[in-house]
Amino acid sequence: MNFFERMKQLTGVSLNNVQKQAVRFHEGPLLLLASPGSGKTTTLNMKIGYLMLVKKVPAKRILAITFSKASARDMEERFEQFFGRLTNERVAFSTIHSFAYKVVREYFYKHQIDYTLIEGNVSENLHKKVILRNLFSEQVKQAPTEDEMDELVTYISFVKNRMVATDEALKKVNCSIGSAAKIFRAYEDFKKQNAKHVLLDFDDMLTYCLDILQRDAEIRTKYQHLYEYVLTDESQDNSVVQHEIVTILAAPQNNLCVVADDDQSIFMWRGADVTKLLSFQQTYPNGKVLTMAQNYRSTPEIVDTANTFIKRNRNRYDKKMFTENPKGEPITIHNMRRYDLQLNYVVQEIQKSPNPKEVVVLYRNNASAIRLIDLLEKKDIPFYMKDVDVKFFKHWIVEDILNFMRLSYNDRRADILEKIYTKMNAYIKKAQMQVLLRDGEDTSCFDRLQKNTHAPYQEQALRKAKKNIQKMNTLPPDEAIQLIRRDLGYDKTLKNRAEHLGFNEENLLSIVSQLEHIAEGLPTLEAFAKRLKELEEIMKTSRFNKNENVATLSTMHSSKGLEFDTVYMLDLVDGVIPSKDDVKAYKAGDVEKMEEAVRLFYVGMTRARKHLELLTYNQKDEETTRPSAFLEDVKKILLGEEVGELQLSDVVEKSENKRPKEIITNKKFQKKVVRELPKDAIQQQQDLQRGLKVLHQVYDLGYIKKVTDDEIEIVFDHYGSKKFMVDYCLTNGMLRFAEGISQT
Structure with missing residues (x-):
C-alpha cells in the first residue's frame, strides 16, 4: 500500500x-x-x-x-x-x-550582549510607543494624536520590513507625518545608544x-x-x-x-x-x-466570478481556479438608497439565520463596524468580532465631543476648555487660556475671558459660545452633536486640520457622523457617554462568543483563512474599496495599491461557501456615494459581459441602480433568489397612514409620524425617530400592522 x-x-x-x-x-x-x-x-x-x-x-x-x-x-x-x-x-x-528571536538570542548570548524587549507585555516606561511618543514630541513640538501614533508605528514597521535604508528612500515612503524619517532615525539611535544593552522591538527580531x-x-x-x-x-x-x-x-x-x-x-x-x-x-x-x-470550498457561481474578477490584475501568475462542487445560489448585489438601510438589512438577515455561526459580515475598515454593533446590541443579537479594535472610542474626536458635553455641565472648568478651545469658533488665544488657568476664579470661563478680549469680534463670539455651550445641556445628544458641528464650528475645525496636517477629511467627518447616529434616541448627554462605554465593552467581550452560535464580524484583511456558508460584504462604495489613496496612486501610474485592493475584494468573495451578498448604497449621511468600481465589474461578469483590465473612469449610475435592491444573476446559472415576505406584511402604500402603529422587522414597535410618496418617518419606542424609503419597506416586507392607532 x-x-x-x-x-x-x-x-x-x-x-x-x-x-x-x-x-x-x-x-x-x-x-x-x-x-x-x-x-x-x-x-x-x-x-x-x-x-x-x-x-x-x-x-x-x-x-x-x-x-x-x-x-x-x-x-x-x-x-x-x-x-x-x-x-x-x-x-x-x-x-x-x-x-528569528531564537537566532538573535543565541547571537546576543554568544557576544555577551544584554537586551530588553520594548514591545508586547513589557514595562510601560520602556515601551516602544512611549519612546516614540517622546521622540515625536521632541521633533514636532507637540504631543501626537492616536492617529499619528498609529501611522508612525506603521511607517516604522514598513520601512524595516521593506529594508528601506537611505534617507532619500525613507522620505519617499508615504506618510502624512513630515518628520517621520527623522523620528525613525532618532528611534533607531535611541535603541542602540548602549552597545552592550540593546532595546529590541518585534521588527528588530527580523x-x-x-x-x-x-x-x-x-x-x-x-x-x-x-x-x-x-x-x-x-x-x-x-x-x-x-x-x-x-x-x-x-x-x-x-x-x-x-x-x-x-x-x-x-x-x-x-x-x-x-x-x-x-x-x-x-x-x-x-x-x-x-x-x-x-477549489473545494465554494459553489461554481462564486468560484467562476471570483476567478474572472481577479484576472484584471496584471502582476500575477496566470491560473484558473475551478471547482467540481454542485451548483448553488447566484451572487446577490444589493443597491440600497441609504447607508442605514444596508445595516438594517444585514441585521435582519442575521436575525433570520437558522445557523448564525455560518454567517460573516465583512468590511474594509474597523470603523464600519461601530454602527452595525450598535444596532445588533439594540436588537439583543450576540456576535463574535475577530481582532477587536476599540481605537474608535479612544479617538481624539470622540474625546473632543465628550469634552464639549462635559463643559456644558460646568462651564467654569478651565481645564476642560483648555482641551477644546482651539477647536471652536470663540477665537481664544493661548495667552488668554493661560491666564484663565491661573486666575482660580469660580465663574463661567466665557465671562472671565470677556474681561480681556483681544478684539471686538471676540466678545461677540464668546457670548455666542457661552450660549451654545449652555444650550447643549438641554438638548438630546444627537442634537447636541449637531450644535457642536454647526454652531461651534467643529466641522470647520476638522476640515482645516485635515488640510494642514494631511488627515483624511472624509474619515474625520465620518467619525462625528457615527457618534451622531449612536446618539439617536438617547435621552441625555450622560446616556450618550454611557452608551459609548457600553459599546466598547460589548466589542471587547464579544471574543467570548467565539465558539458560540453567533455571526462573525471581521475586516476583509482579518478574514483571510476563514470560510463561512454565508458572506455579506458591506460598504462597497468608491472611496472605501478602492480607497481614494488607491485611486490617486493608480492615476499617478502606481498600480501596486490598486492591485492589492482588487486582491482584498477577491479575498472577501472567496470566504463564501454557498451564499455571497454584496452591498452598496447611494447616500451616507449627507454625502452622495457611488457603487465601487469593483462592484460594477462584478455586475458585468454576472451578466456575461466582457470585462477587461480595471477601468477607473467614473462609475455611471444606471437607471436600474435607482431601485433600492437589485438581484444580479449569472447568465450561466439562470437562477434567482426569491425571498418570502411575512404573511401579515404591509405591501400597499395606501395602508401607511399617519399615526398607525407598526412593527418593524429591526426596530420593533413604533408609530408613523409622517409619510410621503418616497419616504416614511417612524417614531420607535426604544430607538427614537427613523426614516425609511417607502418602496424598500413595502418590497421587503419590513413593516407589519400593530394593534391600535397612536394618540401622539
Whole structure:
C-alpha cells in the first residue's frame, strides 16, 4: 500500500494529482500556488508526513514556518490529527518572528550582549510607543494624536520590513507625518545608544536575524545544516526581510517549499512584497511551480466570478481556479438608497439565520463596524468580532465631543476648555487660556475671558459660545452633536486640520457622523457617554462568543483563512474599496495599491461557501456615494459581459441602480433568489397612514409620524425617530400592522 492509499485509509484524506505531485517533490525549490479553498494546509502537512514516513527525514531536520501563531497552531493540530498515531516525532512549526528571536538570542548570548524587549507585555516606561511618543514630541513640538501614533508605528514597521535604508528612500515612503524619517532615525539611535544593552522591538527580531545570518558564518552554517527542509506557508504575506531570511536558511541545498497565493497578498502596508513570489523562477531557475487551482470550498457561481474578477490584475501568475462542487445560489448585489438601510438589512438577515455561526459580515475598515454593533446590541443579537479594535472610542474626536458635553455641565472648568478651545469658533488665544488657568476664579470661563478680549469680534463670539455651550445641556445628544458641528464650528475645525496636517477629511467627518447616529434616541448627554462605554465593552467581550452560535464580524484583511456558508460584504462604495489613496496612486501610474485592493475584494468573495451578498448604497449621511468600481465589474461578469483590465473612469449610475435592491444573476446559472415576505406584511402604500402603529422587522414597535410618496418617518419606542424609503419597506416586507392607532 503506497503512502497516499494509506493516508486515505487512516485519515480519509484523498489528494488530487497536483497535490500528490507537491507532496512527492522533495529535492530542490518548489513554489506551490494555492488558490482559495484548495486544501493547502492539508497538502503541506501531508508533504511533511511524506518526508518523515517515506523519505525517513528526522523531524528535527524539518522547519515549517507560518505567518502567525494561529496558523502555526492550526498546522500543528492538523499534523497531530493525521500523524499523531504514526510517529512520536514532532516537527517545529514556528512563526518567522519566533525563529528569528531564537537566532538573535543565541547571537546576543554568544557576544555577551544584554537586551530588553520594548514591545508586547513589557514595562510601560520602556515601551516602544512611549519612546516614540517622546521622540515625536521632541521633533514636532507637540504631543501626537492616536492617529499619528498609529501611522508612525506603521511607517516604522514598513520601512524595516521593506529594508528601506537611505534617507532619500525613507522620505519617499508615504506618510502624512513630515518628520517621520527623522523620528525613525532618532528611534533607531535611541535603541542602540548602549552597545552592550540593546532595546529590541518585534521588527528588530527580523532585521537583527537577517544581519546575523549574513555576517556570522558559524550561526548561519549551524542552521543551514540543522534544517534540511524548509517549508513556508502563507508566503505571500512575507515581507522583504522575511523572504531574505528564508532564502538564506534554505541554502545551499535549496530544499525549499514555498506555499503561497499571489492573488491573496493583502498586507503591503505591513511590508509584504508579492514581487518576491513573482520572481521565484528568476531566483531559482531550476525551481518548480505547481498550481493547486481546484477549489473545494465554494459553489461554481462564486468560484467562476471570483476567478474572472481577479484576472484584471496584471502582476500575477496566470491560473484558473475551478471547482467540481454542485451548483448553488447566484451572487446577490444589493443597491440600497441609504447607508442605514444596508445595516438594517444585514441585521435582519442575521436575525433570520437558522445557523448564525455560518454567517460573516465583512468590511474594509474597523470603523464600519461601530454602527452595525450598535444596532445588533439594540436588537439583543450576540456576535463574535475577530481582532477587536476599540481605537474608535479612544479617538481624539470622540474625546473632543465628550469634552464639549462635559463643559456644558460646568462651564467654569478651565481645564476642560483648555482641551477644546482651539477647536471652536470663540477665537481664544493661548495667552488668554493661560491666564484663565491661573486666575482660580469660580465663574463661567466665557465671562472671565470677556474681561480681556483681544478684539471686538471676540466678545461677540464668546457670548455666542457661552450660549451654545449652555444650550447643549438641554438638548438630546444627537442634537447636541449637531450644535457642536454647526454652531461651534467643529466641522470647520476638522476640515482645516485635515488640510494642514494631511488627515483624511472624509474619515474625520465620518467619525462625528457615527457618534451622531449612536446618539439617536438617547435621552441625555450622560446616556450618550454611557452608551459609548457600553459599546466598547460589548466589542471587547464579544471574543467570548467565539465558539458560540453567533455571526462573525471581521475586516476583509482579518478574514483571510476563514470560510463561512454565508458572506455579506458591506460598504462597497468608491472611496472605501478602492480607497481614494488607491485611486490617486493608480492615476499617478502606481498600480501596486490598486492591485492589492482588487486582491482584498477577491479575498472577501472567496470566504463564501454557498451564499455571497454584496452591498452598496447611494447616500451616507449627507454625502452622495457611488457603487465601487469593483462592484460594477462584478455586475458585468454576472451578466456575461466582457470585462477587461480595471477601468477607473467614473462609475455611471444606471437607471436600474435607482431601485433600492437589485438581484444580479449569472447568465450561466439562470437562477434567482426569491425571498418570502411575512404573511401579515404591509405591501400597499395606501395602508401607511399617519399615526398607525407598526412593527418593524429591526426596530420593533413604533408609530408613523409622517409619510410621503418616497419616504416614511417612524417614531420607535426604544430607538427614537427613523426614516425609511417607502418602496424598500413595502418590497421587503419590513413593516407589519400593530394593534391600535397612536394618540401622539
